[in-house]
Amino acid sequence: MSQRPHIVVVAWGFPPFRGSGVYRPLAMVNQLASLGARVTVVTATREPFLVHYGADPDLENLVDPSVRIERVPFFPDLSWPLVGDWSATRAYRGKRWRERHAADGTDLFPEAGFSSWLPRLTARLRALADEGSIDGILATGNPYVDLQAAVVVAGERGIPVWLDDRDLFLADRFTGEPDVDYTARLPYFERWLQTTQEFWFVNRPIAQWHRDRFPTSADRLVVVENGWDATAVNPELIEPRPAGRPLTFGYVGVLSPLFPLSEVLGAWREAVPRLPAGSRLVFCGALGWSVNSGSGKRFLRALRSAPNVEYRGHVPRTQLSSVYAELDVLLLARAGGNLVTGSKTYEYAATGLPIVAQVPADSDTVQVLAGYPRLHVAQDLQAGADHFVAAADDRRNDNGTRLAQAQKVGAALSRQQLLRPHLVRLIAACTK
């Protein structure tokens, strides 16, 4: 066995893809390389991202140059742009066509839209295995075809495989309800559990959800938290002391329908008179549903009617650092169901700023921030207002030491730090 193990990472979402799911695979790949592994990434061709899903070609520059990238042709059939290749029904009765074809290929693998990629992906993995020794495969989903292809080829060739689940295959991440395809998906999942060395999940609730259902495999279910990326937040930009100016409270992240808007605004209204004059609350993030829908409009109207509140909309990742630098107190609120831990939690911690959290005390968010010194957890309206005030004082009365302390705690929550032990373990297992 060579000193530098050859590890194949299967990740559909890889640069230039600019979706949020790209950062974890990117970090995994780069860190595996920096830990001394020979890394080959198997991903989709660039074109679907450039043409359809949205791409940021700059992200490609972040990939470690030693990494070999294998691209497998992919284009979503539901978005195929050449009209000449369509059927009459697709052109004339688009809705009916989509209804009829939404589940195409799911007999191959129960993941609509991606299942047709599975044979190509599997074939490429086999070809790679034929080419030379692969010491380990790390597959990250969604899409879950990544996992399935890896398991199939790993099983055939006796290669150890690690599976990484950034979402939830069997249930809805937001509601925890079993997926509509639960019965079709379960046999695949059970096979994965049997085959994989470890199954990685992004937070404790999801891992627990699986441990409850698959107790015999509980020892292989591992939490590999997301952490924050240096591309999104730069702690050095945070001003140590707000020199006597009004404070800016900020919420960064997607505003989903689950966002407790009335509670937050209620607490804010209560708090405003007690805060330094001119203090503002800024919401930065896209709406998780259509702006033009009724609830979207109501949401925005409510935001605009509140005092000293500003809605900024989506902030591109490249500008996030400067947004954080502008803020004095961060507002953390429940973004999804119990199974969701917002990636912002880690970024917030990285800043070292005071955090007002309107989340249940038993939520994973609170657990993630357990050691963070500047957390103000509010659970009801009155307490919420108090915590706004407390957090404001925390910020104003700091001479920079509290900031440094908090940033030190936050630094341990970076993606690099959180990933590292797991990747080291993986490499060790591959270097027998």
Add this chain to the structure above:
Amino acid sequence: MIIIVGSERAKTIPELKALASPVRFIKVPRPPKAHEPLVLRGRLADQLNQVAGTFAAVPDAPWWRRAYQRVTDAADSSHSSLVVVADPGAKPFAWELARRRPELPVIWGQSQAAAILGLLEERHCPVTVAGIRALLDPQRPAPLPTPDLLDPDERRPRIVVLTEADLEAQARPLRIAASLAHDGYEAVVVGYSPSALPFGDSFPVREAMAVRLVGSIEHQRRGSAPRRSPLWVGYADDNQIAHAWHELEAMDQGRTSSGSALRRRTTLFRTWLHERASGPQPDSQRVDRVLDALRSFGTFLMSVPPDVLHADGPVMLEAAVVIRNRWTKLGKDIPVVYDTGHPWDGSTTPDRERLLLRSVNAVMTGSVSEAVRVSASWSRQLDPVVIADAPDERMTATNRDVRVDCGLDSQVPILAMAHPPETKAEVRTVLAALERLKTAHLVVVTSTATSADRIESAARRNGVWNRVHVVRPPQAGTVASYLSSADVGVLPLLTGHDEVSVDFREYVVAGLPLLSGDAGTMADIIVAEGIGETASGSDDASVVQAIRRLLADRDRYRAAMTPQLRDRFSWTAQSPHLRRMYQSVLPSPGNVSPRGRDRVLIGPANYAGQGFAWAQALRARGVDALSLEHRQEGNPFAYHADVVMDADLASDPEVRARTAAELVAPAAGVVIEAGLPLAAMEGTEPDRTTAAFREAAGLVRAGRRVAMLFHGSELRRPDLHVRTHPWSPFGAGEHRDLTVNLQSRTERVHAGLAAWLGPVLVTTPDLVAYAPGSTWIPLTIDLERFEFGSDRPIRDRPTVVHLPSRSALKGSRWIDPVLQRLAAEGVVNYERIQRVPNREVPGILRRADIVVDQMGMGILGVAALEAMACGTTLVSDFGDEAEGAYGEPIPAIRSTPDDLEQQLRRVAAEPEMRHELRRDARDFVERHHNGDRSVVVLRESLGL
């Protein structure tokens, strides 16, 4: 050029604007809600008919046509074009466009298009469909322009013969196609429809298929002042047109146009001056003719991909080259074969022809002299193959006869001229001879009024007009048969020809003794073979003597025309040359493909899956058969068929033509179901029955064996049904609309049947009374799918199922209340089922104890027989005809609405009786409906 199409005005996104190509927006229509063909009535129609002469109906242009023309004209004006679809409303138009111009990239979504163009530009790739496909997903299989009708290994290479000729009068394209089809190719002749039927028509020519498409109005009016297309305005002399041609070619090959806009404008102005000075040039007409062909046939030729293009004449050659270039862009290489036409018709110029000949793979001519002319003008070394215009004996049958047309009895000697005399002197010589012969009549076949006038005035001067008959030509290819009852065939008397003429061949095949001048090749043959007389044309007496000799000893001359001699001058001698030439262009897959030649095609209704069942029964007994179904989208039953076509798509003229060529033409036996056309072009809805009968007649003429088959509703006239069936659904006035619809549909069917002489098949015995002379073809039940449930318990409280295909016709209004009542009382369990896919029916029948099929119709239909096959007790109102037809009692419970409740109570109460009926019912279906009898009927009626 980037052409953005939208159903509403769309803003061009900045990413598209930023690209180097010019952007143009064209508004396009949405499809009409329902297909409403335009038929003008009343005063406007009268006026239009007056203007247009023969117009019976105004051509119904498809909704997309006008915008299609605008978009394609715009696309063709640039060497590289891309169409972007801006909004969902424009998707149907875009699809129609893309389907007809598959080489033109049509992209959904502005941002996707911008990204794709950006990527192609970055990689220096040309903007082509193949390029985009390779860019986005190189592994995605390229779809065919229209869905495949046949397995690829069943498909034969397709030769498309393009012709401008009137197929009623010019037999050469038909003969060539028929001959090639016989040699194992799929041959389609594409020409102009003489009428303005909405979509043209198609008819089989032996194993080939002729498709006639509607030309432009300009085409219809050709002869008057030609109108020019904007694309071609500006080119008057040959060089300029050649230049324009180059440009068009360059465009099609993706090269940059060589002419600058300024130069084009200059040419335009010069042309205008030139035209002012000299009137329209003949060549402008030629260019119009090429464009007309492209517009009329281009769509068809892009949706029905040819493997070889056979161009009849120089105009069609130009069109063929453009089509070929379009296909080249799609990566398909199509050889072009050029038939120079015969004789030289002056529709091109030597220079032009020389230019075009560069892109031709093989050349054929009608005569040696023409071959010499072509090879002399042609720099490349490639020998033209001479395929003479000879009559094909297998195609000559006609019901017209020259004697009947002229009203002459068999005693009157007839001198026949298959073409009018070429010169005045010739006319004089013939008429002078006629004058001295006293009893003989002269028949001249001509289609032109001028030659008819010339003969008439000369004959009046000579005083023989009462013995001269000018007749219009019979249908193409049938001249020999038409003239065969004449006595002498007259060839040119004054001029000697080096070559054997078409007339000579026609006379020999017709068996007519020949008269010719005494010089030239034909005179030599006549003398050598003893098949006629020669005379010196300048000596009237010698001509008269020759005719007298011919008339006196007709039998001797006829006897000299041996079969060998006839073969020598008929198509039999030509077809090997044609075959050999085509083998060098595109080898045929073998002389005759094993499948298809004696195939039976059944379609397009496939009601209750019966078309498929019969096809399967035939196949099981060694007869090749295929079932075709035109299926409406949303049809819930989903019966099996060998070929299922979307009914909407099937009404598309191109798909019709393709069906005709691929499925109908190769079939030897055809069963046309329900009075619906398989592939005949149809205009408006009521025309469908007419189209079906027209199709049947055309198929019979082309030697196919055709049976008309009726399933029931389309033949069973409601007004007659009411008289014999007291519970008829058509009586009570409850199903008024249905009754009215069926009444008019059945009346059309009966009108068609009145003129139909071939076999008629009906699926239930009661229908025989509606079509006297028809034969009952028993329904065929798939005994494996509907297997006998021998292990079923006999339940005290039986489950009763009623599953009508159409509840109005099945008397559900009587059945439902009775069964609901019985279910409420706990006598039975009632399951009412409707519109389930056929694959679920066996399961339903197996869990049922009793099936109530129908009340009021008096038939034993498919559902009833399927129930019996499963061993389910059947309660139904099968009529006396059914009881009589089987010659044995039907093992089921016969009931009417009167006694339905009583019968059901009895059946429910007597499980033993049900048990006894089960095996009998199964045996009954196995005996009568296993397909044996159906196959016998099909074989007998189709003469297999």
